[in-house]
Amino acid sequence: MDLITADFETYYSKDYSLSKMTTEEYIRDPQFEVVGVSVKVNNGAPEWASGTMGQIKKYLQGFNWSGSMMLAHNTRFDGAIMSWHFGIQPKALADTMHMARALHGVEASASLKAVAERYGVGVKGTEVVRAMGKRRLDFTDEELSTYGDYCINDVNLTFKLFTKMVKKFPKKELKLIDATLRMFTDPILVLDAGRLHAHLAAVKERKEMLLTEAGIGDKKDLMSNGKFALMLNMLGVTPPMKISPATGKEAFAFAKNDEAFKALLEHDDDRVQSLVAARLGTKSTLEETRTQRFIDIASRGALPVPVRYYAAHTGRWGGDDKINLQNLPSRGPNAKSLKKAILAPEGHTIIEADSAQIEARVLAWLAGQEDLVSAFTNREDVYKKMASTIYGVPVDEVTKDQRFVGKTTILGAGYGMGAVKFQAQLQGFGFEMPLDEARRVINIYREANWNISQLWRGAQNMLRYMAQGDRLDFGRVGVLQVDPSNKAIILPSGLPMFYHGLFAVEEEKGPQCYYKVRRGDNKIYGGKVVENVCQGIARCIIGEQMILIGKRYRVVLTVHDSIVCCVPDAEVAEARQYVEDCMRWTPEWAAGLPVDCESGVAKSYGECG
DNA sequence: ATGCATCGCGCG
DNA sequence: AAAGCGCGCGATGCAT
Numbered sequence: 236m237d238l239i240t241a242d243f244e245t246y247y248s249k250d251y252s253l254s255k256m257t258t259e260e261y262i263r264d265p266q267f268e269v270v271g272v273s274v275k276v277n278n279g280a281p282e283w284a285s286g287t288m289g290q291i292k293k294y295l296q297g298f299n300w301s302g303s304m305m306l307a308h309n310t311r312f313d314g315a316i317m318s319w320h321f322g323i324q325p326k327a328l329a330d331t332m333h334m335a336r337a338l339h340g341v342e343a344s345a346s347l348k349a350v351a352e353r354y355g356v357g358v359k360g361t362e363v364v365r366a367m368g369k370r371r372l373d374f375t376d377e378e379l380s381t382y383g384d385y386c387i388n389d390v391n392l393t394f395k396l397f398t399k400m401v402k403k404f405p406k407k408e409l410k411l412i413d414a415t416l417r418m419f420t421d422p423i424l425v426l427d428a429g430r431l432h433a434h435l436a437a438v439k440e441r442k443e444m445l446l447t448e449a450g451i452g453d454k455k456d457l458m459s460n461g462k463f464a465l466m467l468n469m470l471g472v473t474p475p476m477k478i479s480p481a482t483g484k485e486a487f488a489f490a491k492n493d494e495a496f497k498a499l500l501e502h503d504d505d506r507v508q509s510l511v512a513a514r515l516g517t518k519s520t521l522e523e524t525r526t527q528r529f530i531d532i533a534s535r536g537a538l539p540v541p542v543r544y545y546a547a548h549t550g551r552w553g554g555d556d557k558i559n560l561q562n563l564p565s566r567g568p569n570a571k572s573l574k575k576a577i578l579a580p581e582g583h584t585i586i587e588a589d590s591a592q593i594e595a596r597v598l599a600w601l602a603g604q605e606d607l608v609s610a611f612t613n614r615e616d617v618y619k620k621m622a623s624t625i626y627g628v629p630v631d632e633v634t635k636d637q638r639f640v641g642k643t644t645i646l647g648a649g650y651g652m653g654a655v656k657f658q659a660q661l662q663g664f665g666f667e668m669p670l671d672e673a674r675r676v677i678n679i680y681r682e683a684n685w686n687i688s689q690l691w692r693g694a695q696n697m698l699r700y701m702a703q704g705d706r707l708d709f710g711r712v713g714v715l716q717v718d719p720s721n722k723a724i725i726l727p728s729g730l731p732m733f734y735h736g737l738f739a740v741e742e743e744k745g746p747q748c749y750y751k752v753r754r755g756d757n758k759i760y761g762g763k764v765v766e767n768v769c770q771g772i773a774r775c776i777i778g779e780q781m782i783l784i785g786k787r788y789r790v791v792l793t794v795h796d797s798i799v800c801c802v803p804d805a806e807v808a809e810a811r812q813y814v815e816d817c818m819r820w821t822p823e824w825a826a827g828l829p830v831d832c833e834s835g836v837a838k839s840y841g842e843c844g
Numbered sequence: 845a846t847g848c849a850t851c852g853c854g855c856g
Numbered sequence: 857a858a859a860g861c862g863c864g865c866g867a868t869g870c871a872t
Binding site for chain 3: 520546557646650691
């Protein structure tokens, strides 16, 4: 397979630019114009081509894309141009920006300039600054030639970076970069514009009603904390306060989970009730702006899915391009409205498969908590089992409430949560538990899952060693590789999870560890490392499963523990079986880890659940 | 005007 | 000894 490196230079102006618009919007805009493109086949000399969009298309179609891997730096951009404007679908897509993010951590700059400097492969030029506001025909021949040199330099840098990075880059992860990019560059999901318009109208109407009932003329009085506090004062209510965890200063407690604020929804004065309800129901504008974005995309075509490879510290994917498809509402007042507007194309069906309790299973397995692993393997009700231990009753006599406590314990206490937070979490779910009882439950969890508690201690010790540059392994043998010289834990994918600049300091409470993030220093401790690695390992498993599914069907989205794909109507039954089989499969390095899944099938994403 | 920190909230 | 965690978006409020 040939490797073709490509880089487009495109028209932009003050307002028509990637800093003002989403990538999808920019590339699909009528103003879009290629000024020129550089193409380099394998290690050959790059060519620079400029001309009309028709000429560029003809030029590009002269390459063997269907037998080649296309490489760029930020291929979501160049790959989308290749696909949407020139109808070219390379055999595979590669991206040095994504590779850099995975290899060097999400905190480090992944810009071509920064990565080229890091690898010492050359320096990025600056000619592009004179291109602002200029159409292709506005450039003189000399300017175009200079621009071409700049572009050729970028292509050479990108190619050199790839040859260096690919040596240490896992092959499966290259496949995942390809799969991720393809969700965007080769969109097939369709948006239901009618449903979106109806939803937007409904959201607006609901908000109007809330404002009318509260007698609010100007919405600004609700949005600003200060103004809202004044309105409460006018009704004789002292605004509830809390201490900001970020600054330690006093702040208004106006969030939907602030107990004192929630209590105002039951206030004797109806006007207070309406006011608080209006604030809670209208404060966030996300649903409206996002629905509008969907409507706008629908007017331009299919839905390119923007998910970012290796966005999280733990390797998980993240949202991108101003629409986070990983947090579409599935509960609450807007439950599934947007998801239901995402449709399979004509003749196709959506399959969504969710991995069952993947992180809890990984935790038990990594810790060697064999009784819990067996319970998962034997498909026992682990939440009931936990409740049975907590309440000292036989498993088949566990009540609904007791099971709920068992579930919250299994899902919450596995990473070191203390009694106070556990009690607060239960209360958030509307379940009252005295602090003493919360302490008792947390202690029972830690005793019953001794290996998991040991894993936290192991991780804590590993941190102390790593801070000094020493290596100490932890967890199930052979799963994680501790790399103290790079302050990283190598996940089973072969990719690192960094604790950049890890250091330990003596504090009143004892020694504490921190690592460097963009905002400053991030506290890290055993339980948190365990959470991070469980999330990272779960991501490795989902990744491998995604590759398997992708061999037969179009994967269109992933949301951490779920994989969404699109299959022909005629194959739905066998496809569903195949997808479930894939999600019950584990890689060789995860032998003994019991995984399971649930799946749903529908014409829309929202109806799969 | 623009950037940054913070908060709130959606998902997992 | 104890400590749940991971994102992205949009808004406000403040600094530049």
